[in-house]
Amino acid sequence: MQRELSVGEVAERSGVAVSTLHFYEARGLIRSRRTAGNQRRYPREILRRIAVIRVAQRAGIPLATTAAALATLPEGRTPDARDWQALSRAWRANLDARITRLTRLRDQLDGCIGCGCLSMQACPLRNPKDELGAEGPGPRLLDPG
Amino acid sequence: MQRELSVGEVAERSGVAVSTLHFYEARGLIRSRRTAGNQRRYPREILRRIAVIRVAQRAGIPLATTAAALATLPEGRTPDARDWQALSRAWRANLDARITRLTRLRDQLDGCIGCGCLSMQACPLRNPKDELGAEGPGPRLLDPG
DNA sequence: GATTGACCTCAACTACACTTGAGGTTCTAG
DNA sequence: CTAGAACCTCAAGTGTAGTTGAGGTCAATC
Numbered sequence: 538m539q540r541e542l543s544v545g546e547v548a549e550r551s552g553v554a555v556s557t558l559h560f561y562e563a564r565g566l567i568r569s570r571r572t573a574g575n576q577r578r579y580p581r582e583i584l585r586r587i588a589v590i591r592v593a594q595r596a597g598i599p600l601a602t603t604a605a606a607l608a609t610l611p612e613g614r615t616p617d618a619r620d621w622q623a624l625s626r627a628w629r630a631n632l633d634a635r636i637t638r639l640t641r642l643r644d645q646l647d648g649c650i651g652c653g654c655l656s657m658q659a660c661p662l663r664n665p666k667d668e669l670g671a672e673g674p675g676p677r678l679l680d681p682g
Numbered sequence: 683m684q685r686e687l688s689v690g691e692v693a694e695r696s697g698v699a700v701s702t703l704h705f706y707e708a709r710g711l712i713r714s715r716r717t718a719g720n721q722r723r724y725p726r727e728i729l730r731r732i733a734v735i736r737v738a739q740r741a742g743i744p745l746a747t748t749a750a751a752l753a754t755l756p757e758g759r760t761p762d763a764r765d766w767q768a769l770s771r772a773w774r775a776n777l778d779a780r781i782t783r784l785t786r787l788r789d790q791l792d793g794c795i796g797c798g799c800l801s802m803q804a805c806p807l808r809n810p811k812d813e814l815g816a817e818g819p820g821p822r823l824l825d826p827g
Numbered sequence: 828g829a830t831t832g833a834c835c836t837c838a839a840c841t842a843c844a845c846t847t848g849a850g851g852t853t854c855t856a857g
Numbered sequence: 858c859t860a861g862a863a864c865c866t867c868a869a870g871t872g873t874a875g876t877t878g879a880g881g882t883c884a885a886t887c
Contacts, residue, residue: 545833555834556876564874574883576834595787600874625791632788636781642740643777646770690863700864701846709844719853721864745844828887835882845871852865857858 541570541578551587558587566590566604582615589621596628597635686715686723696732703732711735711749727760734766741773742780 548555561567562577567586569577586607593603606624610616693700706712707722712731714722731752738748751769755761 543833554876557874559836560875572883574834575836576883592787592791594874596791597784599872629788629791632784632791636784636788639742639777639781639784642737643774643781646737646741646774646777688864699846702844704866705845717853719864720866721853739844744842831884831886833883833885836880838877838879840877841875843873847868847870849868850866852863854863855861857860 541580542583544569544577544579547579547583547587551584551591553587553591561587561590561600564600564604566600566607585616585621589624593624593628596632598628598631686725687728689714689722689724692724692728692732696729696736698732698736706732706735706745709745709749711745711752730761730766734769738769738773741777743773743776 542550544555544558547558553561558567558577562569567579567583567590569579569583572578589607590600590603593606594600598606606627610620610624687695689700689703692703696703698706703712703722707714712724712728712735714724714728717723734752735745735748738751739745743751751772755765755769
């Protein structure tokens with residue numbers, strides 16, 4: 538029978554708050570049908586989509602990037618395993634890069650921070666990429682470098 | 683002769699903006715002496731301290747945590763290599779944990795996301811720790827789980 | 828037919844790490 | 858001695874990812 542789901546049901550099954558679902562919808566990450574009484578109704582596939590969004594987040598992908606990726610999914614049909622796989626490949630690369638960066642930082646920290654070189658011009662930790670220039674306003678949430 | 687440094691000099695040498703130095707001071711991460719004309723003056727050691735702050739940030743440590751760690755440094759004397767080393771050990775552990783988490787996520791992603799299990803109850807990616815409960819308001823900046 | 832719970836919108840608040848701007852002061856060089 | 862650079866404070870804005878609350882509607886139950 539495959540009933541549609543209400544926001545509350547989706548929230549409970551996916552583990553995200555109702556307010557978050559509203560927020561995702563406002564950001565274009567998910568969509569909903571409306572009933573005659575203006576209430577949201579979702580197909581069961583929404584659960585997969587939300588799961589994918591959460592996994593992307595855990596991988597450090599900003600919501601806007603995930604939204605863009607999801608927008609490339611085919612419009613007409615329900616996305617299949619190959620569609621999701623294509624998305625996952627990009628995240629895998631992103632994750633790899635983040636892991637590599639953190640690992641390099643850790644290794645440098647090991648040999649470097651205790652030695653006293655931290656205040657010197659040449660220290661790889663102090664001045665990772667000669668990055669004296671800024672990159673615009675706002676915080677750097679995902680450690681660059 | 684070891685002259686003291688002005689904010690502008692510190693900014694140039696450390697690579698952080700003057701506004702950021704003001705911000706760090708407001709947050710208690712650094713301190714400054716004031717001249718008769720109310721301008722900031724720093725000892726050269728400030729550069730090391732700022733370098734340490736930036737390294738901690740790159741390791742994913744929030745400023746508040748770094749501030750607390752720096753507050754444990756001895757008051758009277760200039761911190762030496764052993765002092766910094768003690769700090770670095772904590773960050774090393776934090777980094778290790780972050781790397782481990784990301785690596786686990788990557789490995790799970792490899793075997794999992796393309797297979798279609800993402801919408802199921804049992805999927806380790808979908809429901810990492812049965813974390814249906816919230817942990818309070820605000821964003822989760824540093825991917826938990 | 829009223830109550831209750833789930834739902835609706837919209838605005839405002841939270842946290843982090845800063846930046847930007849306004850309006851004013853101090854320092855340095857010509 | 859004056860122009861301009863560099864400094865000062867304080868308030869408000871930026872971006873991400875949401876949550877919270879006010880004020881109102883919808884739907885099923887008693």
